Amino acid sequence: MRARRLFAHLAGLISLTGLPYLLYGLLYVVRDPEGSPAEKDHDVEPSVSVVLPTYNEERIVESKLAGICEWDYPPEKMEVVVVDSSDDATPEIVREFFAERDAPELRLIEETERRGLAVALNEAYAAASNEVVVKTDCDSKVAEDALREAVANLADPEIEAVTGRNAEVLGGSEVERGYRDVQARIQTLESHVDSTFIFHGPFSAFERDSIVAIDEDSIADDTELALKIRKNGGRVVFDPAIRYKEASHSEFRKRRTQKDRRAMGLLRLLWRQRDMLGRYGGYGTVVLPFNWWFMGVSPTLVMAGVGLASLGAVAVGGPLGLAVPVALGAFVWLGARDSLGSLQPAYALFDTQVSLFRAAVKLLRGEGDGTWDVDAELREAFEAR
Template sequence: MRSAIKDFPMVSMIVPVYNEASVIQRKLENLQALNYPKNKLEVIFVDGGSVDGTAEKIENLVPTKDLSIKVVRQGCRKGYNLAIVEGFAESAGEIICFTGAEVEYEPDALLLMVQHFADPKIGAVSGKQTIKNIKEGLSPEIEGAYRNLFDFLREAESNMDSPFNIQGEICAARRSICAHLVENEELFHKGCIDSCLSFQGKMDGFKTVYEPGAVFYELAPDSIRESFNQQIRRAATLIQSMMAFKAMILRREFGAFGMLIMPAHFLMLVVLPFLFLVGSIGALAIFASNPLQHPILTATIVIAVLATLFSKQVQAFVRTQVVLVVTTLGMLTGIETQKFKRLPSTRR
């Protein structure tokens, strides 16, 4: 249970941006509406060489907002993690918050996250995504089912120890944890710093919590192709982040997080997808050879096909397995996880 805030800590919110001129005014308006003392909040935009005037638009809007705003110009695109590194170097907050230009917070979202830091055992907090266009097509509906599954897991893991999966669009952590991450050169060009908050926090002796009341809104890609590409990038960064802290797996000193939560996610992210692939191919091969000789297998395949056609949850599971297989194979040849492509349908 969190304690009420007696003395609001200084929060530095880091927002990496690249060609976000179309949404940046809405982002600033959303930040202005946050129910958090403005003298205890600074916003640091890190511009990765935008060519659409993003940095200039932010600077022009600064006088219209009651916010402390800095714009860090990288000059060229260096990738997400290096944007976080440079933004952190300009920050002064006790609490560091990460977010994206395209997401919108509920007014109380930041406050609900920061309240947890009144407990000295808490090192990081993550919130919950709500998809704005969930009723606008198959792809957003499947994304919603996928997110609901992970929200369920994160809440269970938070009650047990710490959640494995951090929602990078809405998360906050103590400065000391972030300082260790931005100094980790292994993360400069792979993985995702915000995905590592639970790992680093646990190594530093802290617990991470999931705060479902801290809600943000975001558009899901409206096409299967955009959604598939987004999931591949997310999966690759998550696997890379986990592997950067693989020494924690099955280590008793990290409690249930090291002994149960991390091993379970290693199996889910790396092992299960290939077992699913091999099992599916094997079952179909046996079925194709002579379906009448295998009535139980035939019935199982029919049920599985029907479930996939009519259940968004099953569709999300199947697509996730395909994404993870493609991601793992792609990582052998190299997947770009830092300079990711902007998805037009999520910037409306």
């Protein structure tokens, strides 16, 4: 009887966990979303401020600046706002790079102390003087046409912010690539329903007049800004035509740390903005509830399901039942090493649920701040490409 109850609970957990994903899948089929929902105008050329936060980026900042100057956009209509808190040669390299260039114009903000990314971004956004503000990360490579695609989206009067997709994961992580492919489909659907939730640091663009300050302790700065813009009435969308490449760890333990931090920021943001549920059109009635489920509820159910499956198998099969936890362990071991073949996307989703569960535990312990550390391995992945 105990085994039956365990399996009944397991079946209930599986049904409860999977139902929202099934409904989202059906919505995807019904809506058949493709590309950005914006009415694009590729002929517009507003002035643009490119915000680049830096901290000890002396190995890669020149390459990043060169990439920005290669974007398919009139340099005389651009300025680059670098906000720097380094204790290495980064600011000197930035100044030297722009010394013999008339355009884009440089605005270099040198912080006397390191106060966190959110504080630095608020200062940079306030200093940006042009119509459109693009935020990009130093350890990413952005497609030459990304800015044109972004301003084409923002030409739609309903759209006030836009982000893009990770077209290639630098560093060779199949787990991260698999998750990003699934995420791109979800964000495309969300943008057609109303607005998307997650915005991406490697490239996000905002109407200058729509920008508001973000919390100084934020660890989900790009997404928080987009959420607040939606809260103020503007739409914020995902366009897969905007492409970038971002470095991600290939080694399991380091990737877990990176994903846990991102998950902590998103969970904390959802909690702080919980008053948006049920409001703001499809954003509050469809998009946010799904993200609450995926990030806040589903990870606990998945962990409970794994535990019940293992306990139930042992209760019914005795020693033979150990095959279930062993199989689960093999799934995790092989998936962490990008060795599951066609099952790798399934592991990518499972891996994300684990990170979200761990992030929730860390937040309950009071962990998480707004500073970030330079990662040598990610810098090497960026330099290699």
